[in-house]
Amino acid sequence: MLAETRRRHLLELISRQGYATLDQLVKSLGVSESTVRRDLEALDLAGSVKRTHGGAVYSGEERPMPAFDDRTGTSADEKRAIGIATAALIEDGDTVLLDGGTTTLEVARALLGRPVQVVTNSLPIAQLWASSPRSDLILIGGFVYPRTGVALGPLAIAMMNGIRVRKAILGAGGIVAEGVFNSNLLLVETERQMMACGQEVVIVADHAKFGRQELTRLCGLSEIDRLVVDPGLPESFRPMLESAGVTIHLAGASPNHEEIDSTRGNHQTRPITMRTEA
Amino acid sequence: MLAETRRRHLLELISRQGYATLDQLVKSLGVSESTVRRDLEALDLAGSVKRTHGGAVYSGEERPMPAFDDRTGTSADEKRAIGIATAALIEDGDTVLLDGGTTTLEVARALLGRPVQVVTNSLPIAQLWASSPRSDLILIGGFVYPRTGVALGPLAIAMMNGIRVRKAILGAGGIVAEGVFNSNLLLVETERQMMACGQEVVIVADHAKFGRQELTRLCGLSEIDRLVVDPGLPESFRPMLESAGVTIHLAGASPNHEEIDSTRGNHQTRPITMRTEA
DNA sequence: CATTTTCATGCAGATTCCGTCAAAATCCCG
DNA sequence: CGGGATTTTGACGGAATCTGCATGAAAATG
Numbered sequence: 001m002l003a004e005t006r007r008r009h010l011l012e013l014i015s016r017q018g019y020a021t022l023d024q025l026v027k028s029l030g031v032s033e034s035t036v037r038r039d040l041e042a043l044d045l046a047g048s049v050k051r052t053h054g055g056a057v058y059s060g061e062e063r064p065m066p067a068f069d070d071r072t073g074t075s076a077d078e079k080r081a082i083g084i085a086t087a088a089l090i091e092d093g094d095t096v097l098l099d100g101g102t103t104t105l106e107v108a109r110a111l112l113g114r115p116v117q118v119v120t121n122s123l124p125i126a127q128l129w130a131s132s133p134r135s136d137l138i139l140i141g142g143f144v145y146p147r148t149g150v151a152l153g154p155l156a157i158a159m160m161n162g163i164r165v166r167k168a169i170l171g172a173g174g175i176v177a178e179g180v181f182n183s184n185l186l187l188v189e190t191e192r193q194m195m196a197c198g199q200e201v202v203i204v205a206d207h208a209k210f211g212r213q214e215l216t217r218l219c220g221l222s223e224i225d226r227l228v229v230d231p232g233l234p235e236s237f238r239p240m241l242e243s244a245g246v247t248i249h250l251a252g253a254s255p256n257h258e259e260i261d262s263t264r265g266n267h268q269t270r271p272i273t274m275r276t277e278a
Numbered sequence: 279m280l281a282e283t284r285r286r287h288l289l290e291l292i293s294r295q296g297y298a299t300l301d302q303l304v305k306s307l308g309v310s311e312s313t314v315r316r317d318l319e320a321l322d323l324a325g326s327v328k329r330t331h332g333g334a335v336y337s338g339e340e341r342p343m344p345a346f347d348d349r350t351g352t353s354a355d356e357k358r359a360i361g362i363a364t365a366a367l368i369e370d371g372d373t374v375l376l377d378g379g380t381t382t383l384e385v386a387r388a389l390l391g392r393p394v395q396v397v398t399n400s401l402p403i404a405q406l407w408a409s410s411p412r413s414d415l416i417l418i419g420g421f422v423y424p425r426t427g428v429a430l431g432p433l434a435i436a437m438m439n440g441i442r443v444r445k446a447i448l449g450a451g452g453i454v455a456e457g458v459f460n461s462n463l464l465l466v467e468t469e470r471q472m473m474a475c476g477q478e479v480v481i482v483a484d485h486a487k488f489g490r491q492e493l494t495r496l497c498g499l500s501e502i503d504r505l506v507v508d509p510g511l512p513e514s515f516r517p518m519l520e521s522a523g524v525t526i527h528l529a530g531a532s533p534n535h536e537e538i539d540s541t542r543g544n545h546q547t548r549p550i551t552m553r554t555e556a
Numbered sequence: 557c558a559t560t561t562t563c564a565t566g567c568a569g570a571t572t573c574c575g576t577c578a579a580a581a582t583c584c585c586g
Numbered sequence: 587c588g589g590g591a592t593t594t595t596g597a598c599g600g601a602a603t604c605t606g607c608a609t610g611a612a613a614a615t616g
Contacts, residue, residue: 002297002299002330002332002335003330003331003332003604004328004330004333004335005297017409018408018409019409019410022562031606032605032606032607033562033606034606034607035604035605035606037562037563037564038604038605047358050387050390050391051391052390052410053391053561053562053563053613053614054561054562054614057390058409059387059406121419123401123404123405123408123417126401126422127401127405127427129422130401130422130424130427131424132424136421137421137422137424138419138420138421138422138433139401139417139420139421139422139429141399141417141418141419141420141429141434141437142416142417143414143415143416143417144404144407144415144416144417146408146409146410146415149405149408151417151419155416155437156419158437159419159433159437281594300572300573309595309596310595310596310597311572311596311597312595312596312597313594313595313596315573315574316594316595331571331572331573331603331604332571332572332603332604
């Protein structure tokens with residue numbers, strides 16, 4: 001393999017994750033450790049990466065999106081549909097608080113360009129919105145949790161103390177009869193404060209989250225005002241949620257369900273205008 | 279075969295994949311190795327391809343170094359040198375506060391992977407560091423100023439109120455005898471709070487900033503502890519700064535100047551830390 | 557402070573590159 | 587058409603570079 005090609009490949013691997021261990025790179029490229037070391041040294045000198053003990057971190061020009069991994073295995077299409085359906089719930093001029101996570105990121109994406117005030121503790125969402133001139137963005141600070149890029153902790157909680165928003169939109173790690181759960185204690189504490197900030201609490205979750213138990217309990221079902229979920233929602237949860245007073249919004253489904261309306265239920269964008277120069 | 283035709287064919291082959299080994303090209307064209315070498319040398323000279331050990335890579339169109347924000351006219355190299363010199367001032371385990379701006383971004387880049395606690399209100403810096411494991415990142419929240427991606431305003435100031443750091447590293451819009459200036463009132467107010475947070479105030483600026491007047495005054499020269507600047511610093515400023523008690527660090531210069539010393543004159547590859555979960 | 561991991565350096569084998577030179581092709585001109 | 591000059595092409599050997607491995611040093615970890 002050509003050295004130049006190999007280095008390009010290395011850079012690709014590193015920039016995808018933001019960082020990579022030497023071992024990962026060696027296994028990915030199938031060359032010796034020494035070679036990877038030497039390549040990293042060259043890339044470091046060129047300023048594209050920064051060598052560290054055990055690997056390298058990306059330091060090139062900003063990457064559009066970190067594209068952090070999605071372990072849930074749920075298709076991006078479902079999440080996008082949820083994002084679009086949630087965005088339809090939000091009116092122009094609203095203030096919304098967006099939690100971190102892949103699903104809420106889709107909400108942010110669907111909201112792009114709309115005249116709303118966004119408050120978020122998520123770095124990817126902030127990045128997405130920072131360039132949008134049409135709307136205000138308020139960033140919640142705090143300790144940044146490495147992998148997911150969300151600000152958490154006492155500083156974040158204190159900062160949200162004086163903030164009130166129309167809708168607080170939160171993701172979930174798992175939802176069972178006992179309520180909404182998430183994996184991280186610090187995250188859950190921060191999310192509790194988020195819920196307190198919102199007049200209305202909206203949970204976004206794909207169907208794979210239902211029936212899954214996670215480490216820490218965030219809240220009971222009755223504390224949720226609205227839930228946006230894809231049509232794969234297990235039927236057994238419906239009565240449970242409804243009796244808890246949760247309004248269910250099905251994303252991307254046919255618009256014959258009660259709550260679905262949404263400027264466009266289908267994201268598939270079909271026919272429309274097209275013009276050939278004749 | 280005509281030489282011109284052969285070269286065109288070569289270029290076609292290389293541009294198709296983006297790269298090619300010498301062996302591939304020899305086999306494709308059915309000529310000797312020497313001939314291909316000579317052709318590649320000519321194409322390299324013409325700028326169409328770039329020769330490498332073992333082959334060549336296409337270098338036709340993309341020039342991925344447009345030097346995006348070049349209002350200052352200062353080259354990226356100078357800024358990078360300033361970043362490296364500033365990083366050399368920081369010891370492992372320090373807590374540093376990083377302001378927004380292109381120069382401080384270079385500091386963040388040079389600091390990548392080092393075991394330091396970084397506090398910043400800059401979205402690009404946060405983005406850069408979020409993927410770097412094993413290092414703490416504290417994000418200052420607030421109203422995000424659209425174009426530059428920094429968090430400002432009362433929320434930011436309030437959040438910094440309870441924070442103390444070893445070194446506060448700030449950029450500057452312009453530096454004159456009366457002190458340090460910047461363009462934006464909100465920005466300056468936030469930066470004042472930053473200075474209050476730091477035991478030591480470090481200003482980073484390239485030589486083009488000197489003698490330039492900007493809208494709002496941030497502070498007087500005597501409030502600066504250290505200044506990191508490229509060797510293009512106008513001589514007339516030296517006595518002025520020294521009498522104000524500012525320690526001057528010249529970036530990228532030979533390490534025979536008084537202030538340059540720091541663990542190692544050479545910035546070459548500082549071993550660091552990094553570790554991913556097993 | 558001992559153990560384990562990672563890093564830097566030197567070295568040998570292999571590959572690639574460069575300068576030189578001779579053969580072949582092409583061109584120029586009578 | 588032919589002779590000689592010029593350019594192009596292919597080949598060869600020494601120099602330089604790249605790659606992988608081994609060894610001792612340095613750093614991280616508990």
